[in-house]
Amino acid sequence: MKLITAVVKPHRLDEIKEALQAFGVHGLTVTEASGYGRQRGHTEVYRGAEYTVDLVPKIRIEVLAEDDDAEQLIDVIVKAARTGKIGDGKVWSLPVETAVRVRTGERGPDAL
Amino acid sequence: MKLITAVVKPHRLDEIKEALQAFGVHGLTVTEASGYGRQRGHTEVYRGAEYTVDLVPKIRIEVLAEDDDAEQLIDVIVKAARTGKIGDGKVWSLPVETAVRVRTGERGPDAL
């Protein structure tokens, strides 16, 4: 199994959810995050002083996937998240040793 | 070493903390998250329009564990988190290459 993590622009969340659903994935976990990279932040002004806020809001999505689906899923997410502008984010995948569904205790692919 | 991640119902956090402590694990990291799966969200009403909020609040717990403890720890968490209703969440484990305690620079099992 793989854990696919995507750090993307917040307003792409809906598209990604829909794309995943269309693909047949019905679960995911979302965390609020912020990040920077090529995309630098913006300037804010407080009481006559200007500052660069360099962390930009992002959404961090985690999806557990079976090994065979992982590559395709990454593509699905990348496609749905893309706006073509800097700051579109990263997607990465990690190997999972075991996964459990808490309610039933099922393990492995059955846990998804 | 393993990194055990659990995405569970917020109000189970206390039980999980207590169960881990009883097991002998004395550190963990918590993040606020939200997710969906079989458990779909609820309906909200604003100004004469109804909406489905499909992301449900969850708590994401991370625990670093020694290889030998990992399986047992997963069971401890799963047990403490279970309510038996849908939305109880997932637990998964990842292989860790190295872990460091920042204060002392200790590595590996000593870092826990």
Add this chain to the structure above:
Amino acid sequence: MKLITAVVKPHRLDEIKEALQAFGVHGLTVTEASGYGRQRGHTEVYRGAEYTVDLVPKIRIEVLAEDDDAEQLIDVIVKAARTGKIGDGKVWSLPVETAVRVRTGERGPDAL
């Protein structure tokens, strides 16, 4: 590739960012977290009742790094995060199977 995760004291974020930048790493993702370990929480008082709040605010930083840089990066982060007091946090690294830059679809080291 590796995913380096650091759970550290919030007010060290700036030093860590600067240290990473000096090292040549120009991207990272940050999440708000809280945790406990040796560092226990503090006492709060509400309406004549005292409570121990045992989760302490932390910052969770994720950096994708090339295999060769990983060890050095960990050291850079550990050094920048250290205050020498308990609660300084943990840094760990995980093996990454693949990473993609969403904007371009580049994979592997090029995605960083």
Add this chain to the structure above:
Amino acid sequence: MNGTDTGFVLISAALVMVMTPGLALFYGGMVRSKSVLNMLMMSFISLGIVSVLWVLYGHSLAFSGDSGGFIGNLDMIGLKGVDAASTVASFVTDENGEAHQIATFAFSLFQMLFAVITAALISGAIADRVKFGAWMIFIGLWVTVVYFPVAHWVWGGGWLASLDTPVIDFAGGTAVHINAGIAALAVVLVVGKRVGFKKDPMRPHNMPLVLLGTALLWFGWFGFNAGSELGVDGVTAQMAINTQVATGAAMLGWLIYERIRHGAFTTLGACSGAVAGLVAITPSGGNVNIFGALLIGVVAGAVCSWAVSLKYKLGYDDSLDVVGVHLVGGVLGTLMVGFLAIDGKGGGDQFLSQAIGAFSVMGYTFVVTYILAFAIQKTIGFRASEDDEISGIDQAAHAETAYDFSSAASSHISPAQSSPAADAKKVEA
């Protein structure tokens, strides 16, 4: 009609009006973020329900005539017979000792808003765990069978006002605070404890909101207290300055007790202390001097600070301390003025009357409220389901959540079914 006095009462009424949302915010900040809207609504709805009932029959039951000292009559239902030219007597008198006249509409509005906030006060005790529909029914019935009669006893020419030594209750220690406080206790005993009481601290989710609520209460209380003279004279001014001084002293009293006992000056303590002082000076402020006000304030602050921990010892879940602050503070102020009253009033007889006032209201209100709450619990059900309580009463009762600070805010939601507002779906309330 005296313009000055009518104008003062009207502005005082506006100030009293703002106390109810102030209370909503005071209470709302103290609960957890998953039930703040329900807490706000429990107060806010009183502005809807009780305002309407007041003009329909409340004013009449409280202030029209008298039936055996217990309640008024129905001659003024719908404010029958009142028009813009109607007047009632103020407590302000002219050089000849004749009472100034103020517009009846102004008087009725002012009194209406007392009924509104008294009902709302109760809600803090049963935070996070009751059905909203049941609460709406409860307050409609409660003002009818409890508040309107008791207001009649104290201010409407009822039996408490007709004692040989009439009860001193300048602005509502018995009718408002003791009344709401003891009613709160009765309802708590019926609906029971929150899930996690004593184990889980359920700390305030938004302390600045609590302070804001306190500020609006304090501000509005000038209207509540000084306005109760129904016009402007030296007593009005005395009531106003005593209100400020007792409140300040009570804040200090609470904080000092708390610092000694628990080691910190808390923000919640400062706010609670202020409210305790406001409560205690309400019955008494027109009849004590500055030192009386200081004393009442500091005692009320310290004693209420101690009283809020009683719930842990005795095991009733008075969630936001309506009993500890309003009942205890109200009783303190009502009794203390028995001795501290100036102009030769203070003394044993007065104290006795004060005690009669306080305890008769406590007895009557406790019994009637308990029966009422119990009847609601046994019929439509008062207590919300445990699931709704755990996952948050806001969503269950109001189909809303209070805050959304997330950057992906909008994305978390998608329109229901095909079109918004498609089908009515029952949400339990």
Add this chain to the structure above:
Amino acid sequence: MNGTDTGFVLISAALVMVMTPGLALFYGGMVRSKSVLNMLMMSFISLGIVSVLWVLYGHSLAFSGDSGGFIGNLDMIGLKGVDAASTVASFVTDENGEAHQIATFAFSLFQMLFAVITAALISGAIADRVKFGAWMIFIGLWVTVVYFPVAHWVWGGGWLASLDTPVIDFAGGTAVHINAGIAALAVVLVVGKRVGFKKDPMRPHNMPLVLLGTALLWFGWFGFNAGSELGVDGVTAQMAINTQVATGAAMLGWLIYERIRHGAFTTLGACSGAVAGLVAITPSGGNVNIFGALLIGVVAGAVCSWAVSLKYKLGYDDSLDVVGVHLVGGVLGTLMVGFLAIDGKGGGDQFLSQAIGAFSVMGYTFVVTYILAFAIQKTIGFRASEDDEISGIDQAAHAETAYDFSSAASSHISPAQSSPAADAKKVEA
């Protein structure tokens, strides 16, 4: 000069002042957290711009003389000729039927604050998506070509006040609410829909803020409505109690409709209902009895609750329902008083006058506002860029973000360039 009446108008003015920030918070809580500051500022800036324009020439255009029933003259620009001793007539009269006199400065301040809030009201309809600089220009021009004339028609001795059966508009149903509501519609049609309208619910990010705003509005509205008598008499008191009763009834009306139609009593519904009641009683409250007020309230609540869903059906993005609440509520109140007016005024003639008032303002304001907004859009641009709208207008227009609750708050930022405030950088506004 009558001190009581002048004092009452001054305090009423302070209450009306607080309505504009109240509106800011009411609106601000309803938008998403990325655009709350812009929403606050759209109201708040009106206190700057319109206050200044009012004393420069607004007062004069509205209240100095009369030019063909349409507008005043320029004799009082800069409040020329007014000093501390100047007075104008109140609606309060002495025993001989002579009008009390109040300080002109008090009258002017009171009226100024009506202009301020009317302009601010419009902003809710175009939340999240307009350039702030364009908005500033818009309201400056709008009060000049729309509000000042219309205020003159209704209150300044203009043609609506001179009809055989003069329009009843006690406190501003036509001049304020219908006016702002229809202007809002015109501007919405020019600037267009938000990105994501109908698809994305854009739910309120901070409901306690909405309730707080509602509370400040309700509180201030006593000054707005009762103060419109320009002094204190029985009618003032009648207006005040009717304001409270209609508002309470409207809250219930909205909630009941919502419960039946959508299954929940929402907090947003309670707040919106209260505002709808306040709007509807504004023109009528001095001329109806308690039952009239109850009826106007409950009807306004239920009808506006229905009216806010029209935007989904008809497809205009009136973001925070200025049309659904202020236009619809204002028209309801204005028309209903035609029949419900007491003292023998209600009836066909009066209804006709009311309709003339309502529809003439709707016609004039819609056309002129549309042209104005269109001209701004075609020249400097009214609508913000899509990028700014998506990433949040607060950052784009004000270089700020509303909240920072993060524990690493400070670390997210580092001083720009070498020293703070080094170089001026243009931020689009």
Add this chain to the structure above:
Amino acid sequence: MNGTDTGFVLISAALVMVMTPGLALFYGGMVRSKSVLNMLMMSFISLGIVSVLWVLYGHSLAFSGDSGGFIGNLDMIGLKGVDAASTVASFVTDENGEAHQIATFAFSLFQMLFAVITAALISGAIADRVKFGAWMIFIGLWVTVVYFPVAHWVWGGGWLASLDTPVIDFAGGTAVHINAGIAALAVVLVVGKRVGFKKDPMRPHNMPLVLLGTALLWFGWFGFNAGSELGVDGVTAQMAINTQVATGAAMLGWLIYERIRHGAFTTLGACSGAVAGLVAITPSGGNVNIFGALLIGVVAGAVCSWAVSLKYKLGYDDSLDVVGVHLVGGVLGTLMVGFLAIDGKGGGDQFLSQAIGAFSVMGYTFVVTYILAFAIQKTIGFRASEDDEISGIDQAAHAETAYDFSSAASSHISPAQSSPAADAKKVEA
């Protein structure tokens, strides 16, 4: 006793009361979320401490008799001799030029609340870094040795009021704003900079709270300014309209400066500008015409907007710009009225008096405050520990945290030891 004037002063007092919590929220929104409660409490506690000290001896020191022009006497400690029938003179006069009489209690309450807010104002300069216990002691001593004397100089018949050309200070430019502003500077120099000053922007954590605070200040300021006439006449109305106009103009002045200099119209700028205008019109508003008010407003807005950046250049950490806004704005208003005063008062002599007033207060207050703060720092310690400052003064000083929006809120906490409230543990305050 004049009912109208007494009533007006009482309501004004209620409005002034709400300014202190307004200030608390204004300041509180500007700090980081880890120190908001401490910021709120530093203002709020003044309502406790200073109210009590005022009636104990403050009123007497400021307003009873005169000792060499410098201070009053102790004849009225505990408001000795004052009862509900006592009166003092208002500035309002009847046709014969005789002063109206208002209740002494009303006057004392009104003045008390000036002392309360003046002490609270100082706190903004030393946000986030002082011990709460030390602050409590500081303000108790400060009002005693600084405020009560200075209030006596200006309003109590002291030497500034006895100059040949008496200082014009209608509502407290010198006694309140210059006084608090220069005291703030002195305390800042003693306690030093925050950790991270100049490096870390420490941006406001909750801008809507700042705007709300501004709104409450603005609202209350009508009571502060207009109420200072101690009754209702044309001057009261003039003061009220000037307050509004200057504030609006100052908001625009600040925003325009900011837009040109830094490229954006910020919300913080609008709020700060409004406060700067309120400050500047305070001493002057009863003695200038509309154009004077506009000029004072726009100048104060622009100049204060520039002045707040001085702290970066000069290196003192006046955290929330008490010096930049209250000292600079207060001096501007005080000096400008020297030339702009109407009724033939403006001119060289008046300007000289104004300068004497401003600079004598600056000199006296700076020296005495510095000594006081220094003494506290050297004895019990004024500055909090660096650890407490970094991890958040709220937790260290008040054992509370301001917000808890987390969904697992309750789970983060578990009762201490065996039972709640078990042992008193000292928390450093």
